Amino acid sequence: MSLNVLQPKPRLTGREIARIVLSMSLACLVGAAVLGVVYLGTDRYRRASAAAGEREAVRDMLGLDAGARLIEVRQYLASATRQVVYRAAPFGATTGAAHEVTFTLDGALAGERDVPAGAPVTRDLAPLGRMFVASRAGQPAGFVVQGETRGYKAPIRLFVAMKPDFEIVDMRVIETTDDPGLGAEVAQPWFREQYVGRTAEEIARLDVTKDPMPEDWKAALVALARRAPDGPARHGALLERERTKPIYAVTGATISSRAVTEGVRKTVDHFRRRWWLLAPHLEGSL
Amino acid sequence: MSTVLHPGPAPSARQLILNGIFAENPVFRLALSLCPAVAVTTTVLNGLLLGVAVLCVQVLSSVTVTLAKRLIHPRVRIPVYTIIIAVWVSAIDMSLAAFTPALYAQVGLYVKLIVAFAIIISRLEVFASRQPLAPTFFDGLGMGLGFLLALVTIGAFRELLGSGSFAGIPLAPGKPLLFFALPAGGFFSIALLMALFNWVERRTQGGRAGPAKSAGGHGV
Numbered sequence: 001m002s003l004n005v006l007q008p009k010p011r012l013t014g015r016e017i018a019r020i021v022l023s024m025s026l027a028c029l030v031g032a033a034v035l036g037v038v039y040l041g042t043d044r045y046r047r048a049s050a051a052a053g054e055r056e057a058v059r060d061m062l063g064l065d066a067g068a069r070l071i072e073v074r075q076y077l078a079s080a081t082r083q084v085v086y087r088a089a090p091f092g093a094t095t096g097a098a099h100e101v102t103f104t105l106d107g108a109l110a111g112e113r114d115v116p117a118g119a120p121v122t123r124d125l126a127p128l129g130r131m132f133v134a135s136r137a138g139q140p141a142g143f144v145v146q147g148e149t150r151g152y153k154a155p156i157r158l159f160v161a162m163k164p165d166f167e168i169v170d171m172r173v174i175e176t177t178d179d180p181g182l183g184a185e186v187a188q189p190w191f192r193e194q195y196v197g198r199t200a201e202e203i204a205r206l207d208v209t210k211d212p213m214p215e216d217w218k219a220a221l222v223a224l225a226r227r228a229p230d231g232p233a234r235h236g237a238l239l240e241r242e243r244t245k246p247i248y249a250v251t252g253a254t255i256s257s258r259a260v261t262e263g264v265r266k267t268v269d270h271f272r273r274r275w276w277l278l279a280p281h282l283e284g285s286l
Numbered sequence: 287m288s289t290v291l292h293p294g295p296a297p298s299a300r301q302l303i304l305n306g307i308f309a310e311n312p313v314f315r316l317a318l319s320l321c322p323a324v325a326v327t328t329t330v331l332n333g334l335l336l337g338v339a340v341l342c343v344q345v346l347s348s349v350t351v352t353l354a355k356r357l358i359h360p361r362v363r364i365p366v367y368t369i370i371i372a373v374w375v376s377a378i379d380m381s382l383a384a385f386t387p388a389l390y391a392q393v394g395l396y397v398k399l400i401v402a403f404a405i406i407i408s409r410l411e412v413f414a415s416r417q418p419l420a421p422t423f424f425d426g427l428g429m430g431l432g433f434l435l436a437l438v439t440i441g442a443f444r445e446l447l448g449s450g451s452f453a454g455i456p457l458a459p460g461k462p463l464l465f466f467a468l469p470a471g472g473f474f475s476i477a478l479l480m481a482l483f484n485w486v487e488r489r490t491q492g493g494r495a496g497p498a499k500s501a502g503g504h505g506v
Contacts, residue, residue, distance in 0.1 A: 016361075019359055020359045020361055020362050023357060023358055023359035023362060023366065024359075024362055024365065024366065024369075026357060027354075027358070027366045027369045027370065028369060031369050031370070031372070031373035034373050034377060035373060035376055035377060035380075038376075038377040038380050038381065039380060042380045042381050042383070042384035042385075043380075043384070044384075045384035045385060046380070046383050046384040046387075049384065049385075049387040050387070053387065
């Protein structure tokens with residue numbers, strides 16, 4: 001039997017071909033069924049751990065204590081009615097009520113109602129974005145907004161954390177498929193700390209340079225990223241000098257550095273405009 | 287039923303398991319799947335997780351092939367084996383992503399690569415497609431355990447020397463011999479451990495020269 005490779009194979013008959021097709025199809029069908037069952041069994045846990053990771057990232061970025069409330073706002077586009085729908089619910093909630101606010105495309109309020117949280121999203125609603133709003137005593141304490149930008153190869157997903165006055169407090173690259181050692185280097189902690197402390201107006205005018213980064217600024221950013229005790233002080237001392245300067249690109253990742261900067265700029269800009277529309281309708285949820 | 291590899295009476299479960307761990311250890315003896323063995327073994331935990339994944343895939347695939355061998359047309363057996371391996375790898379991949387997300391973030395890329403591991407498909411072709419259920423199960427278990435133990439040993443060796451820690455717990459300050467944590471150091475680690483493996487086996491078997499079964503490794 002182990003020598004059957006060496007023997008000349010008989011010519012294939014139609015019957016033989018049919019058996020081969022049947023054998024392969026059977027293998028594929030059974031395999032697909034097994035995968036379907038495993039997917040149904042594990043997907044719930046995968047989502048739960050992904051959500052737990054997100055919650056951790058959001059709390060960490062805003063430096064929230066356990067007393068702060070966190071709501072998640074999801075934004076959808078209803079293309080049939082040409083409306084933008086926002087749904088706000090406590091982060092991770094699958095029960096209770098979500099507050100739904102609907103605007104027309106030019107920003108006029110079209111409706112407001114409560115829907116069950118965790119209700120399946122209908123097919124005519126296309127997801128547009130997500131944001132997390134932290135609040136203390138009914139007042140917003142900070143925002144984390146998910147943004148997306150065109151990386152070197154595929155979209156880069158990022159989280160931008162802001163104070164209530166839209167000053168940047170943190171930025172994280174959540175997902176990138178750019179090359180390790182090149183484009184993926186924009187996830188370096190010292191790179192992202194460059195955005196911290198800049199106001200929304202400064203972000204709107206932000207540019208990227210290939211110039212080398214000053215040594216003292218790099219050291220301060222590394223200290224800040226490592227949460228060194230003197231990190232904030234060293235960063236603060238240099239921030240006034242650097243805040244009007246462009247972002248220093250990572251060597252070998254100029255395109256991704258530009259992409260991330262553009263992503264942060266757009267995310268902050270869009271969010272500011274949305275928030276002024278949305279805030280009066282979310283007061284009950286905070 | 288006897289094969290070229292195992293003439294004579296059918297081997298016992300214990301013999302089959304020990305065969306996978308020592309006499310035909312996939313990494314140290316057959317020198318198969320060295321590429322992943324180098325890639326993931328910078329730490330003990332990575333080696334352990336990938337080893338467990340390979341063990342599960344090997345046992346599940348071997349058992350599936352031996353149960354379904356009558357349904358598999360011999361002319362397309364290799365593609366069908368590949369489908370079977372791919373199904374189990376995807377199932378393990380989804381389970382690891384769901385239940386061990388932190389570890390999965392580090393070795394997830396390599397788990398998908400198990401589909402192309404030479405050791406698994408070679409056991410299907412050499413053993414599972416010719417033997418009944420019980421020996422196949424123990425052969426898969428032995429080979430999987432052999433691979434697991436090899437990965438854990440290499441991981442421990444490289445983590446101790448390269449990072450000065452064990453399972454993430456620092457034992458020595460700094461990085462004693464960073465070379466062993468780098469890819470080239472991985473091959474040297476395997477060579478050193480393979481030599482040790484041969485030496486120990488020579489000693490314990492009273493000079494009985496281990497048959498040089500492997501003709502060198504190839505494949506992933």
